Amino acid sequence: xxxxxxxxxxxxxxxxxxxxxxxxRSTKYSDDFKTPVLTAGKSFIKGYTNETDGIFDILPTIxxxxxxxxxxxxxxxxxxxxxxxxxxxxKSKLVNMKYLFNCIQVxxxxxxxxxxxxxxxxxxxxxxxxPLVIQNAILSKTEEIFSDxxxxxxxxxxxxxxxxxxRQAVLKxxxxxxxxxxxxxxxxxxxxxxxxxxxxxxxxxxxxxxDNLPKGWKWVKISDVCDMKAGYFIKADEINSEFENxxxxxYGGNGxxxxxxxxxxxxxxxxxxxxxxxxxxxxxxxxxFHATExxxxxxxxxxxxxxxxxxxxxxxxxxxxxxxxxQPGLSVNKILPIEIIYPSSLEEQTQIxxxxxxxxxxCDKMEQSLNKSIEKAEALRQSILKxxxxxxxxxxxxxxxxxQAADYEPAGELLKKIKAEKLKSQGLSSQKKKKTSVxxxxxx
Numbered sequence: 001x002x003x004x005x006x007x008x009x010x011x012x013x014x015x016x017x018x019x020x021x022x023x024x025r026s027t028k029y030s031d032d033f034k035t036p037v038l039t040a041g042k043s044f045i046k047g048y049t050n051e052t053d054g055i056f057d058i059l060p061t062i063x064x065x066x067x068x069x070x071x072x073x074x075x076x077x078x079x080x081x082x083x084x085x086x087x088x089x090x091k092s093k094l095v096n097m098k099y100l101f102n103c104i105q106v107x108x109x110x111x112x113x114x115x116x117x118x119x120x121x122x123x124x125x126x127x128x129x130x131p132l133v134i135q136n137a138i139l140s141k142t143e144e145i146f147s148d149x150x151x152x153x154x155x156x157x158x159x160x161x162x163x164x165x166x167r168q169a170v171l172k173x174x175x176x177x178x179x180x181x182x183x184x185x186x187x188x189x190x191x192x193x194x195x196x197x198x199x200x201x202x203x204x205x206x207x208x209x210x211d212n213l214p215k216g217w218k219w220v221k222i223s224d225v226c227d228m229k230a231g232y233f234i235k236a237d238e239i240n241s242e243f244e245n246x247x248x249x250x251y252g253g254n255g256x257x258x259x260x261x262x263x264x265x266x267x268x269x270x271x272x273x274x275x276x277x278x279x280x281x282x283x284x285x286x287x288x289f290h291a292t293e294x295x296x297x298x299x300x301x302x303x304x305x306x307x308x309x310x311x312x313x314x315x316x317x318x319x320x321x322x323x324x325x326x327q328p329g330l331s332v333n334k335i336l337p338i339e340i341i342y343p344s345s346l347e348e349q350t351q352i353x354x355x356x357x358x359x360x361x362x363c364d365k366m367e368q369s370l371n372k373s374i375e376k377a378e379a380l381r382q383s384i385l386k387x388x389x390x391x392x393x394x395x396x397x398x399x400x401x402x403x404q405a406a407d408y409e410p411a412g413e414l415l416k417k418i419k420a421e422k423l424k425s426q427g428l429s430s431q432k433k434k435k436t437s438v439x440x441x442x443x444x
Contacts, residue, residue, distance in 0.1 A: 171315035177214030231291030253294035280319020
């Protein structure tokens with residue numbers, strides 16, 4: 001153990017409040033309201049309320065999801081969404097809440113059982129507590145490092161967004177006929193003014209070149225190029241999380257759901273999410289699989305390249321045709337009549353796929369590299385925190401500088417003061433209760 005550090009538990013430093021009296025009554029949120037409604041999960045701010053009572057304002061604090069162990073550091077007044085959390089408060093003004101918040105991040109536990117974790121696990125977890133001056137020095141150094149790290153991650157994520165924009169631009173150009181413009185001109189030069197030929201050798205039925213459509217393209221309904229069918233109902237308990245137990249992948253509205261024992265489809269199929277937050281997302285599935293009722297399975301008609309169709313469905317942002325706000329949904333009967341422009345020639349459809357994939361393959365490699373960079377940055381963050389709370393982040397010179405501070409004292413002395421201050425506050429609280437009780441009796 002480092003000199004002047006001491007071993008203690010989270011409950012030596014933190015109390016908790018139940019969130020019951022701070023739970024929001026109405027979920028009719030508005031950005032025009034002032035008070036945020038919080039959850040400890042990734043969404044954090046669920047919305048804003050105009051309720052003025054039951055606002056938590058003992059700050060700063062840490063909100064702790066009692067079932068998932070997710071945490072958030074909060075330094076502004078708030079209300080909460082549910083009772084499935086603990087609001088962690090310091091036992092003394094000498095407790096550094098930001099330091100303990102970071103300490104919690106590197107003291108993760110398994111949370112795969114359904115129980116309340118703060119009292120049963122986290123509160124009793126042992127940690128090493130440094131002197132307060134060193135806590136502040138560690139915080140200062142980690143925040144400086146994290147500032148540079150966050151800038152790097154922000155740049156990586158910006159590049160990811162630019163790749164998404166580029167992907168969409170590639171698909172847009174493809175289905176405006178731009179990517180195959182030279183290919184069409186080459187066909188005309190080498191073979192006169194012939195119409196594109198289908199694979200069976202018969203001439204395609206081409207439209208007139210109206211509405212400035214590329215030659216060989218025409219307006220069609222989605223029902224002209226494919227069939228769509230919602231998947232099959234399957235009970236949630238029939239879906240396994242492991243491939244060995246289920247054999248066949250099962251797709252739903254949000255993509256892969258798990259694995260099942262039976263299969264309903266085999267081959268290459270676009271799958272469209274039909275309900276939920278990812279309604280309209282298009283996935284390309286290859287092999288044997290099962291699809292739930294929350295997925296639409298797309299089957300190409302004759303002379304339609306299935307991959308070209310997949311890219312077209314992706315490009316047209318099919319989620320814009322969903323109905324409903326709280327639970328958006330797509331109806332097959334509403335999708336099929338939608339009109340699109342589409343190349344008549346199977347040859348050109350195949351060429352479009354080649355043009356798209358030659359460009360997107362570069363995107364895929366760049367995205368893999370960006371994902372790895374972000375993962376490394378996040379791992380580095382955890383590594384830095386781990387070093388910090390083991391006393392290995394500050395140099396010897398930095399520690400010696402801390403020891404020269406006028407208010408420097410060993411962590412053992414700090415812990416004694418925290419406990420003494422807690423006992424004092426409990427005594428004052430007990431006296432207040434007695435006085436209140438005496439007043440009530442005298443009134444009688």
